[in-house]
Amino acid sequence: MTRATRSPQGRLLYAQSGGVTSVINATAAGVIEAARAKGVPVYAARNGILGALREDLIDTTKETRSAIAALRHTPGGAFGSCRYKLKSLEANRAEYERLIEVFRAHDIRWFLYNGGNDSADTALKVSQLGKAMGYDIRCIGVPKTVDNDLAITDCCPGFGSVAKYTAVSTLEASLDVASMAETSTKVFILEVMGRHAGWIAAAAGLAGDGVDGAPHVILFPEVPFDEAAFLAKVKATVERVGWCTVVASEGVRNAQGQFLAEAGTRDAFGHTQLGGAAPVLAQLVKDKLGYKYHWALPDYLQRSARHAASKVDAEQAYAVGKAAVDCALAGMNAVMPVIVRTSDAPYRWKVEPAPLAKIANKEKKMPKGFIRRDGFGITAAARRYLSPLIAGEAPLPWRRDGLPAYGTLRLASVARRLPPKQE
CATH class of the missing domain: 3.40.50.450 (Rossmann fold)
Structure with missing residues (x-):
């Protein structure tokens, strides 16, 4: 510099x-x-x-x-x-x-x-x-x-709000599932963003604490997906708690390094476009365990939830x-x-x-010390790191009709001084 x-x-x-x-x-x-x-x-x-x-x-x-x-x-x-x-x-x-x-x-x-x-x-x-x-x-x-994967900086602006939204959504959805588990949904799967780094999935872990606190299972890109271990964990949780909340990063891969769900397209940066791990996991739960399930893919909602x-x-x-x-x-x-x-x-x-x-072009992944030994949750160190980032509320002005009073700009164009760029 x-x-x-x-x-x-x-x-x-x-x-x-x-x-x-x-x-x-x-x-x-x-x-x-x-x-x-x-x-x-x-x-x-x-x-x-x-x-x-x-x-x-x-x-x-x-x-x-x-x-x-x-x-x-x-x-x-x-x-x-x-x-x-x-x-x-x-x-x-x-x-x-x-x-x-x-x-x-x-x-x-x-x-x-x-x-x-x-x-x-x-x-x-x-x-x-x-x-x-x-x-x-x-x-x-x-x-x-939102991925929190920039090197050097302790955290990335944008991540704390996605982390808060994810933790809140996990908590609220889990209360819903718990209330319906006796006669309806046994497993709820939330798929969150994170191609190579599991920061957002980890943030869901803030929703609960202890063995029976939701989410009961977190799937990180940093941990190769083990189908047998996953199904055993879900089954044991349902039998003990009555229901199970799973949070999966979109970038979860199998032992061979293949994404669980891959759309087969790439974005303008050359990255594989993902989104579809949740239905794959849901089908596994249905076929192997026979549990009724629901899954959600918040996608843009995560990063736009001001x-x-x-x-x-x-x-x-x-x-x-x-x-x-x-x-x-x-x-x-x-x-x-x-x-x-x-x-x-x-x-x-x-x-x-x-x-x-x-x-x-550097990418900061989750430290090993932030992921529980069984690979399905976060550690106390991760909680110490993540908790402050979701602290406090950022109030909004509200309109009379009950919607947020978001701002608008004139976006006045500057007069061009050069010939048009050849596309």
């Missing part, structure tokens, strides 16, 4: 990337409010890096102070997001030249890219192209991902946005403001810059 003294001249470009979270707009608010306080105008790229390539920019100076403040409690991606990974400079020089053209045309001197692992890689590449192409641009990666957001998560999301501006205006390049935990109890944290080179 590098530092240089800069005066606040030029514009800052902010872009959102990948799957959004219920608090990513809080980060956007942190960026815009911090930049306004320093007298730096902010443009936003419409639909992530694609907006930068297409010169499809949004002028946030046209937004009112109250509209920007409302971003702190509004889910989704206010400026649009995308799954698009830049290739290397050698493989696709034309895209990088186009970015520089757009930056130069609009006097963009700071680029803040808000995303996860692949987005950190893109941010690192963009940070390197200034030197390679003779343009003074400072690039800051801003952390965001009504169940964690106060800690919302505060951290805003803080990294503000810190990203501070890093940029301090002249830093190729860094990401990360969350550093300084105490478990009471929970304390701070934000510090870390090199993008140590974050990009």
Whole structure:
């Protein structure tokens, strides 16, 4: 990472990337409010890096102070997001030249890219192209991902709220199953996000404690699926408790490394598109044990549930946005403001810059010490780590009709100065 003294001249470009979270707009608010306080105008790229390539920019100076403040409690991606990974400079020089053209045309001197692992890689590449192409641009990666799998940072903004939603949903659904188990459902299966890392599945473990506390079975991507052990655990639980709640990560694999359920398609980052482990497990329960079951796949509901957001998560999301501006205006390049935990109890944290080179394309999986020896639950260490992240509520303003009063933006377009990008 590098530092240089800069005066606040030029514009800052902010872009959102990948799957959004219920608090990513809080980060956007942190960026815009911090930049306004320093007298730096902010443009936003419409639909992530694609907006930068297409010169499809949004002028946030046209937004009112109250509209920007409302971003702190509004889910989704206010400026649009995308799954698009830049290739290397050698493989696709034309895209990088186009970015520089757009930056130069609009006097963009700071680029803040808000995303996860692949987005950190893109941010690192963009940070390197200034030197390679003779343009003074400072690039800051801003952390965001519900999967909680970014390296170095203690946790990822967006994860705490998904963790809270998952734990609450597990608790509420389990109370439902318990009330119906005598004559109806014996097994409930909840499938949660997590392709390679079981952080979200682990968060479900916060719903209960003790041998008989739901969820009774958690299936992690880090633990190869053992059909016989799984069925034995479910059977023993139903016989002892009367019912069983199972939480399965979408990325659960068998001993051969194959996903339990694979749609056979890939997203724009080249990742296998998953979603379907729950019905596979449900069919196993029916065929092998004969139990009546229900299963659920919350999917987007996990990452859009702003009504169940964690106060800690919302505060951290805003803080990294503000810190990203501070890093940029301090002249830093190729860094990401990360969350550093300084105490478990009471929970304390701070934000510090870390090199993008140590974050990009790295993946933080669940520590072995967080998974119970039998592979079906979380340990006390995991509970100590996870519990503070779901703490507190992040209140919403409500409309008279009983729905949340989410914010809306004008999204005024910036006049184009270049010929259209050739797709």
